[in-house]
Amino acid sequence: MEIVLVVLVVVFALGFDYTNGFHDAANAIATSVSTRALTPRAALIMAAVFNMVGALLGTGVAQTIGSGIIDVGERPAHTGLIMVLAAVVGAIVWNLITWWFGMPSSSSHALIGGLTGVGIAGGITVHWDVILDKVVIPMVFSPLVGFGLAFALMIALLWVFRNANPHKVTRRFRHAQTVSAAAMALGHGLQDAQKTMGVIVLALVAGGFQATSEIPLWVKISAALAISAGTYAGGWRIMRTLGRRVIELDPARGFVAETVAASVLYTTAFAFQAPISTTQTITSAIMGVGSTKRLSAVRWGVAGNIAIAWVLTIPAAAGVGALVFVVLDALIG
Template sequence: MEIALVVVVVAFALGFDYTNGFHDAANAIATSVSTRALTPRRALLMAAFFNLLGALLGTGVAQTIGSGIIDVGERPAQTGLVMVLSAVIGAIVWNLVTWWFGMPSSSSHALIGGLTGVGLAAGITVHWDVIITKVLIPMVVSPLVGFGLAFALMVGLLWAFRNANPHRVTRRFRYAQTVSAAAMALGHGLQDAQKTMGVIVLALVAGGLQDDFTIPLWVKLSAALAISAGTYAGGWRIMRTLGRRVIELDPARGFVAETVAASVLYTAAFAFQAPISTTQTITSAIMGVGATKRLSAVRWGVAGNIAVAWVLTIPAAASVGALMFFLLHAVLV
């Protein structure tokens, strides 16, 4: 029974990884597609490849998810596996709801919310210190940093190219966006695929198949392939929101937004092992470059709706995860 449940949990975790890919594909490529730096199909192929590559570059974020949020070892193996399965279902449900409405919410925070909800429902230890320092604080700081850096860098570029030929500058930044979009996709794989790795290892530990939180190679590869496949499937609804509804982007602003967002993602993953939201980071960077036109250039109503989705993500996914735990625990345990 426990082995079968481990298989089910792994399958659902990879399913979440796939939804993460198509839900967050827009993070890496919306700006490049909206400025016509890349065609949608080429952008998706590139994003899928660099998501795959980024997923294999580190395990720090996976360790935080796998061992830092809840202690599944406090309950019997079967209960621990039900907890992990319930958390993943909670995250998948929120991903699908926000995808349906075209809202770029955070898959990362959905997963963390699901884990927190089942931890509270099961009455086990929830590591609030980790949640505060590596989730909540970065959740507030990363968008502010993304907005501020993007605004400052864009102002610097506008000054540096103030006398340049506009058509030539636009053409060059359109080429540069190919690189910045690849960097963004790499950062997305580095951050988001690792979260699925952490969940799978959490299931392996809960099921007694592994004693520590080391990430096996097959886990890395399966998570990397799942997120890249999901990315290639596309996320057109959310791509329209990020690429056009927040602000009409030009290649220079798209390049700056992607470059800043990628830099924040790399810093969070390598320096702090913090599972930050790629969605929040790129959206705030887009707002930052948009504000250099004029504050009214940013459609703050759309931005406000996105912010509401950000705030609701953790409690909503936690509620679904807790509900699923009560239901599945009654049936399976």
């Protein structure tokens, strides 16, 4: 029975990875498409490729997810696997809800919320210190850093190019956005595909098929392919929210937002192994560059709705995950 549950967890985890790809594809390409730096199809292909490359570059975030949130080993293998499955289902459900309404919520926090919910419902150890240090604190500071850096860098660029020909500057930054969008896609793969790797390893450990949190090569490749395929499927609803409804972007502001967001993603993944939200980071950077026009240029009502989705994500996914665990445990536990 354990082998069947492990297979189910792997399938659902890769399904989550796929939804993560189409849910968060907008993170990498919304600004480039909205400024016409890239066509939608070219942007999707580029984002899919660099998502795959990014997924293979590190494992620090995966190990945080795989061993740092809950201890499924405290329960029998059968129950532990049900818990991991319920957590993934909770994250998928929240991803689909927010995708349907076009809200750029965090797939990362949905997964962490699902794991936390099943941990509470299953009566096992939840590492609240890790959640505080590597989830909550980065959740608060990464948008602030993204906003502040994007605002400061945009002000600096406006000063540097204050006497330049506007048409030439726009054309150059439109070309530069190809690079910054690729960097953003690479950072998204580096962060988000690793979270699926962590869940699969968590299932392998819970089922007794692996003793450590080391990430096998087949897990890396499977997660990379799933998120890449999901990215290519697109995320047009959320793309409209990020690319148009928050702020009307020009190529220079799109370049700055993507560059700052990608830098934050790399820093947190390599230096802190913290699973931060790519959605929060790019959205806050977009708001930062938009504020350099004038504060009223940012549609703060839309931004407020996005913030509400951010706040609700962890508890909502936790609730769904806990409910799914209770139901599955009663049916097959």
